[in-house]
Amino acid sequence: MTLTAERHKLEVKRIPLIPNYPPFRQWKKSALDAKLTDNPLCLYLHIPFCTQRCAFCYYKTVDLKERPEVEGYVDALCQEIKMAAERFQLSNRPIHAVYIGGGTPSLLKEHQFVKIVEALDENFKFFRDKKQLSVEAEPLTISRSKMETLVKLGVNRLSMGMQSFNDEIIKLSGRGHDKKQAYRAIDIAQQVGNGKWNINIDLLSGLGGETDETWAESLEAAIDTGVESITVYKMEAFANTQVFKEGVREETLPLPSDEQELKFMQYAIERFARSEYIPWSFFTYTKNGVDKSEYIYNIWQGMEFYGLGVSAFGSLGDSVLQNTSDLEKYSEIIAAGELPLARGYNFTSLDKMVRDVLLGMKLLRFDLQKFKNQYGFRLESLCAAPLKDLKSEGFVVVSDEAIELTSKGILYGDFVGKTLSDYLKNMYE
Ligand SMILES: C[S@@+](CC[C@H](N)C(=O)[O-])C[C@H]1O[C@@H](n2cnc3c(N)ncnc32)[C@H](O)[C@@H]1O
Numbered sequence: 001m002t003l004t005a006e007r008h009k010l011e012v013k014r015i016p017l018i019p020n021y022p023p024f025r026q027w028k029k030s031a032l033d034a035k036l037t038d039n040p041l042c043l044y045l046h047i048p049f050c051t052q053r054c055a056f057c058y059y060k061t062v063d064l065k066e067r068p069e070v071e072g073y074v075d076a077l078c079q080e081i082k083m084a085a086e087r088f089q090l091s092n093r094p095i096h097a098v099y100i101g102g103g104t105p106s107l108l109k110e111h112q113f114v115k116i117v118e119a120l121d122e123n124f125k126f127f128r129d130k131k132q133l134s135v136e137a138e139p140l141t142i143s144r145s146k147m148e149t150l151v152k153l154g155v156n157r158l159s160m161g162m163q164s165f166n167d168e169i170i171k172l173s174g175r176g177h178d179k180k181q182a183y184r185a186i187d188i189a190q191q192v193g194n195g196k197w198n199i200n201i202d203l204l205s206g207l208g209g210e211t212d213e214t215w216a217e218s219l220e221a222a223i224d225t226g227v228e229s230i231t232v233y234k235m236e237a238f239a240n241t242q243v244f245k246e247g248v249r250e251e252t253l254p255l256p257s258d259e260q261e262l263k264f265m266q267y268a269i270e271r272f273a274r275s276e277y278i279p280w281s282f283f284t285y286t287k288n289g290v291d292k293s294e295y296i297y298n299i300w301q302g303m304e305f306y307g308l309g310v311s312a313f314g315s316l317g318d319s320v321l322q323n324t325s326d327l328e329k330y331s332e333i334i335a336a337g338e339l340p341l342a343r344g345y346n347f348t349s350l351d352k353m354v355r356d357v358l359l360g361m362k363l364l365r366f367d368l369q370k371f372k373n374q375y376g377f378r379l380e381s382l383c384a385a386p387l388k389d390l391k392s393e394g395f396v397v398v399s400d401e402a403i404e405l406t407s408k409g410i411l412y413g414d415f416v417g418k419t420l421s422d423y424l425k426n427m428y429e
């Protein structure tokens, strides 16, 4: 990479004018194709309301008991859809995937879902051609009629938060449902969506009170449901949660140690390997590898996305941008006819490389050729030193084409991505 003084000898000579770089002879007609087609886009819509405040949850959500103005929020969201599509000229872009997340989107009333989908349809010309429309859901907010409406509206992926299938652990986590209600919700979703959507359920590893037995029970129950996808997040005890207060500060809630939690994850990886669930990211396992979140998969590969709703963020061109996180302000700004954007960040070329490595590694296989084509560097040469260590410690397998996580690499989550991206950052800073 660096030229040493010995290798470089300055040859002084007067040369003809250099008109451009690279020289015109390297320019090709095919390079125009990407410029002439509109790049695909994903959309994220945020619904910040919940029917409960779970002890572990770090999301900024508003409890319905505080009587928030949900209808007004939905109207503001529809207004923002129109304004953002116009302001950033998004209307003609192919829409790849749409993700309605939260909070708890499934608490919306049926007519509110209809309003949102109509606004998307009116303002994005290719909304109907999208590959996937996902909605996040919570067991107690699921009814047959609501699920039927979602199916009619074209929702083809339902992601349900379960966290655990052990009544004692669910109770300790501050959620309002029990195992029976969880099964009931899954049953309804499976019956109504039969063949029309894929279902994902979320589990949390490391919840308060969890033991080897309760964890195994939850995993068995999740697998037994036969849902297409199971996501296992590591429960992080963030400072703004009840779990942090009781489990870390006051020590009244027994939290599994890091070693125990690692054992839970290890068990999950082995258990999934014995069933037909195959990982596509280090925390999501899909039955026969058929379902994946098109939204998450594509934004981690660098597809542009626009975030709609309070605190939502997106990525357009070389920038990321985020809406205000203040619910009142959000609606006021929109009522004043402005976009509720509050902050952003413009990527340097180094940021882009670092982001691509960090997010791309989450998908278990990093395409080295694609990186070389995009940046002109070979990642395996730039990161030769950490890759050697990661290989010898059994975290990755490296070939000419790709860096792939081993099951140890999967177990340690973002560790490989973070190691490589930190190395890249430090190299140039
Ligand atoms: C928006 S919620 C899912 C939908 C719905 N609100 C529910 O809880 O059923 C998304 C997921 O974030 C995960 N999550 C929440 N708090 C977490 C934490 N402290 N650490 C890791 N994951 C967390 C949970 O697994 C949850 O299902």
Ligand code: SF4
Pocket (backbone or CB within 6 Å): 049, 050, 051, 052, 053, 054, 057, 058, 059, 061, 102, 103, 104, 138, 161
């Ligand atoms: S886990 Fe889901 S339901 Fe519970 S507070 Fe967080 S977003 Fe709301």
